[in-house]
Each structure stands twice: as C-alpha cells, then as structure tokens.
Amino acid sequence: MALGRVYEKLAFKLTQWEMHRTQTDFDDNLTFKVFIFQFINFYSSIFYIAFFKGRFVGYPGHYNKMLGLRNEECGNSGCLMELAQQLAIIMIGKQIINNAQEILVPKLKAWFHRKRTKLNSAVKLIRWEEDYQLIDNEGLFQEYLEMVLQFGFITIFVAAFPLAPLFALLNNWVEIRLDAQKFVCETRRVVAERAQNIGIWFSILELLAHLAVISNAFLIAFTSEFLPKLLYEYEYSWDLKGYVNFTLAWAPNGTLTQACRHALPGTPALELKIKRERYLAKQALADSDTIMKVAQRRDDEDDEDDDERKEQVPIVIQEEPSQRT
Numbered sequence: 179m180a181l182g183r184v185y186e187k188l189a190f191k192l193t194q195w196e197m198h199r200t201q202t203d204f205d206d207n208l209t210f211k212v213f214i215f216q217f218i219n220f221y222s223s224i225f226y227i228a229f230f231k232g233r234f235v236g237y238p239g240h241y242n243k244m245l246g247l248r249n250e251e252c253g254n255s256g257c258l259m260e261l262a263q264q265l266a267i268i269m270i271g272k273q274i275i276n277n278a279q280e281i282l283v284p285k286l287k288a289w290f291h292r293k294r295t296k297l298n299s300a301v302k303l304i305r306w307e308e309d310y311q312l313i314d315n316e317g318l319f320q321e322y323l324e325m326v327l328q329f330g331f332i333t334i335f336v337a338a339f340p341l342a343p344l345f346a347l348l349n350n351w352v353e354i355r356l357d358a359q360k361f362v363c364e365t366r367r368v369v370a371e372r373a374q375n376i377g378i379w380f381s382i383l384e385l386l387a388h389l390a391v392i393s394n395a396f397l398i399a400f401t402s403e404f405l406p407k408l409l410y411e412y413e414y415s416w417d418l419k420g421y422v423n424f425t426l427a428w429a430p431n432g433t434l435t436q437a438c439r440h441a442l443p444g445t446p447a448l449e450l451k452i453k454r455e456r457y458l459a460k461q462a463l464a465d466s467d468t469i470m471k472v473a474q475r476r477d478d479e480d481d482e483d484d485d486e487r488k489e490q491v492p493i494v495i496q497e498e499p500s501q502r503t
Contacts, residue, residue, distance in 0.1 A: 185215045206378040212323065213382055220327055224335060227261045228393070228401055258338055258402050265339035268331060273349040276324065280356040284364035287313045315365040321357065322379050325350075329383060333390035337397045 189211035198204040231252055252260060291313050328349070332342040361368075 182216065182219065186212055189215070202374070202377065209319070209322075209378050210382075212319075213326070216323060216327060217330070221330065221334070224261065224264060227257055227264060228335065228338070228397060231257050231260075258397070261335065261338040261397075261401070265331065265335055265342055269339070269342050269345040269349075273328075273345065277349070277352055277356060280353065280360060284313065284360050288364055309366060312364065312366045315361070315368045317368070322376070326379060326382055326386070330386045330390075333386060334393045335397070336390070337394040337402070 189208055193204060193208040193211065196207060198207060292311065328346055332346045336342055
C-alpha cells in the first residue's frame with residue numbers, strides 16, 4: 179500500500195512532465211501508469227503460482243538451483259489448489275480489509291480535520307458551514323481502480339476459483355452502501371464535470387477480458403489435470419484406475435481467443451508487392467492482347483494489299499502462230 183501511494187505520486191509527476199494538451203490525455207496516461215504498477219503488484223504472485231511455480235524443479239538427484247537454493251515446488255495437492263487458496267484469501271480477506279478501510283479511514287480523517295480546525299462547540303454552525311468542515315473528496319480514481327482489479331481477479335483466474343464472482347458480488351453489494359454513506363455524509367459535495375466516457379478504463383477492461391480467455395485456457399491445459407484425466411478416461415479406464423502411473427498425455431490445442439488473430443496479421447508483409455505483381459500481370463496480359471490485335475490487323479492489311487496487287491496486274495494472252503500451209 180505504501181509503495182502504491184509513492185508510485186501514484188511518481189506517476190503524477192511523470193505525467194506532468196509529459197505536458198499533454200488536454201485533460202483527457204493527462205488522465206488516460208496517468209491512469210495507465212498507475213494501473214501497470216498495480217497490475218504487477220497484485221497479479222505477479224498469482225501468475226507465478228499459476229504458470230511458473232513447480233515447472234523448473236528438476237528431479238531427485240539433479241534439482242535445479244538458483245543462487246544456491248532449490249527452485250520452489252508445489253505442494254502435494256498441486257499448484258492449482260494453492261492458486262485457489264491464494265484467490266480465496268484475496269477475495270475474502272482483502273475485501274473485508276478494504277471495507278473496513280471504507281468505514282474507518284473517512285471517519286478518522288474527519289476527526290483529525292475537526293481537531294485541527296478547533297471549532298468552538300458552543301457556536302452553532304449553519305448547514306453550509308457544517309458541510310465546509312467535511313473532508314475533501316478524492317474523486318473516483320481509487321474506486322475505478324479497485325473495481326478493475328477485482329474484475330481481473332474474477333475473470334483471469336476464474337477457472338482456479340469459480341466462487342470468486344460470488345464473493346465479488348457480495349462485496350459490491352456491501353461496498354455500494356458504504357460508498358454512498360461516505361460520499362453523502364463524510365466528504366464534501368464534489369463539483370460535477372462533463373466526461374465523454376470512462377476514459378481508458380474501458381480499454382483496460384477489454385484487455386483484461388481478452389487476457390482472461392488465454393489465462394483460463396492455459397490453466398485448464400497446463401496447470402490443471404483436467405485434460406490428462408479426460409484422455410485417460412477415454413483411452414484406458416473410466417474410473418481412473420492406474421492414473422498415477424500415467425505420466426504422459428497428449429491433447430490438441432486449438433485457437434484460443436480473438437487476441438491470437440490480432441497478434442498475427444491477416445495479410446502478409448508483402449501485400450503491396452503482391453498487389454503490384456497482380457497489376458503488372460494484368461497490364462502484361464492487356465499489352466499482349468493489344469499486340470495480338472495489332473499483329474492481326476497488320477496481317478489483314480497485308481492480305482488486302484496482296485489482293486489489290488493481284489487485281490492490278492494485267493493479264494496478257496498470247497496468240498498462237500498460225501500454221502503455215
């Protein structure tokens with residue numbers, strides 16, 4: 179949490195140095211910087227457990243080591259169960275702590291604010307003066323960030339912990355009332371600002387949705403034992419008898435998501451050259467047709483000239499000499 183606050187200030191300073199032309203560009207760039215840090219901060223350990231832990235351990239007698247230490251391996255229940263435990267702790271424990279902060283932090287800030295102003299309790303304040311003594315509203319940035327991170331937890335790793343969306347729903351049902359109480363009773367009324375949309379948050383949500391498809395496919399194909407067990411059931415034994423000795427399984431992997439189509443270009447890099455070759459081929463074909471027509475026309479003209487010459491040549495008939503008697 180402390181590093182998150184420090185990085186937010188650093189990101190704000192860096193975005194100021196970039197000197198964006200509009201407030202929308204400034205907000206989008208600041209949001210992206212903060213989200214990248216929070217994404218690495220929250221998801222790095224989860225990605226490690228899901229896809230890297232236990233992959234490079236080695237085998238007895240030849241363990242892989244890094245800095246003199248053996249690489250970490252998964253427990254007896256497997257990495258998928260450990261991943262589910264981590265997600266359960268995050269979706270239950272972390273959200274309870276966040277809701278407690280939603281209740282306590284605004285009240286503590288209001289208490290310190292009243293303590294600092296040292297108002298005379300004997301003087302009765304009018305309503306707008308009481309509202310002025312409330313703490314400043316910090317905006318919706320943290321609320322958006324919390325919801326986007328929660329969306330990532332319930333989509334990217336939902337195959338490992340299917341109950342995550344249920345806990346997210348319960349948390350949001352409670353938090354919407356806590357936020358309403360905070361904005362109405364604990365903070366000053368904010369000045370409304372026009373906005374075209376939610377900004378770059380929508381693109382981030384779309385990116386997380388695409389990443390969720392790939393991540394869940396990899397979880398099922400490589401981290402879980404779903405495909406090996408399914409193959410063993412169909413080819414060997416439906417009750418998985420002897421599955422422990424079954425160490426090699428094969429399953430075809432197809433196209434996963436729309437992101438794969440975006441990653442690979444639909445047309446080759448030589449598209450312009452291909453179009454040029456087609457154009458030259460059509461041009462050459464048109465030229466050849468023209469040449470053939472010209473040659474045919476010349477042949478016809480030559481034939482006509484020959485016919486005219488034949489007509490102009492005089493026909494001479496020689497008389498036979500008379501026989502002398």
